[in-house]
Amino acid sequence: MSTSDFTATITVAATPEAAFAAITDVRGWWSETIVGSTGTVGDSYFFEVPDAHRCTMTTTESIPGKRLVWHVTDAYLSFVADTAEWEGTDVVFDLTEHDDRTEIRFTHVGLRPSGECYEVCSNAWGSYVRSSLFDLITTGTGDPFRRGTTLAMEASKHGNTELLGLPESA
Numbered sequence: 001m002s003t004s005d006f007t008a009t010i011t012v013a014a015t016p017e018a019a020f021a022a023i024t025d026v027r028g029w030w031s032e033t034i035v036g037s038t039g040t041v042g043d044s045y046f047f048e049v050p051d052a053h054r055c056t057m058t059t060t061e062s063i064p065g066k067r068l069v070w071h072v073t074d075a076y077l078s079f080v081a082d083t084a085e086w087e088g089t090d091v092v093f094d095l096t097e098h099d100d101r102t103e104i105r106f107t108h109v110g111l112r113p114s115g116e117c118y119e120v121c122s123n124a125w126g127s128y129v130r131s132s133l134f135d136l137i138t139t140g141t142g143d144p145f146r147r148g149t150t151l152a153m154e155a156s157k158h159g160n161t162e163l164l165g166l167p168e169s170a
Contacts, residue, residue: 029142
């Protein structure tokens with residue numbers, strides 16, 4: 001991992017095992033539209049925001065309560081010139097217990113400030129991890145991308161409307 005890879009860290013009042021279970025419940029915090037499985041080595045799932053973003057992620061490392069790694073393949077981002085910018089990157093969750101709390105360090109290895117998607121993608125990841133995943137773990141309810149949500153609505157939720165060329169009122 002590079003120090004320039006996008007990273008977001010949260011600390012929750014939950015055991016590492018409970019936090020890990022929430023992370024692998026991607027439909028509860030990232031997207032209801034995900035198809036497939038997420039927590040065991042070899043599991044694969046597909047994520048898509050129609051006409052904007054899609055990718056397949058495969059679990060390459062899974063140590064419950066400690067670490068989870070998803071490898072990104074078949075990636076497509078419609079709003080950047082290098083539409084395959086995410087291909088070959090890894091999404092990593094490292095969990096550490098501290099005084100009855102769990103620190104979750106999320107790193108998208110390969111999502112760097114030099115990439116065209118960095119601003120949009122880091123804003124979205126930051127929101128999903130710091131808000132939706134945090135809420136799923138602490139309250140039992142996250143705020144994932146929902147079926148029927150438009151790209152404009154999702155971009156607005158994450159403060160990205162101008163970056164995607166969408167009107168501010170979207």
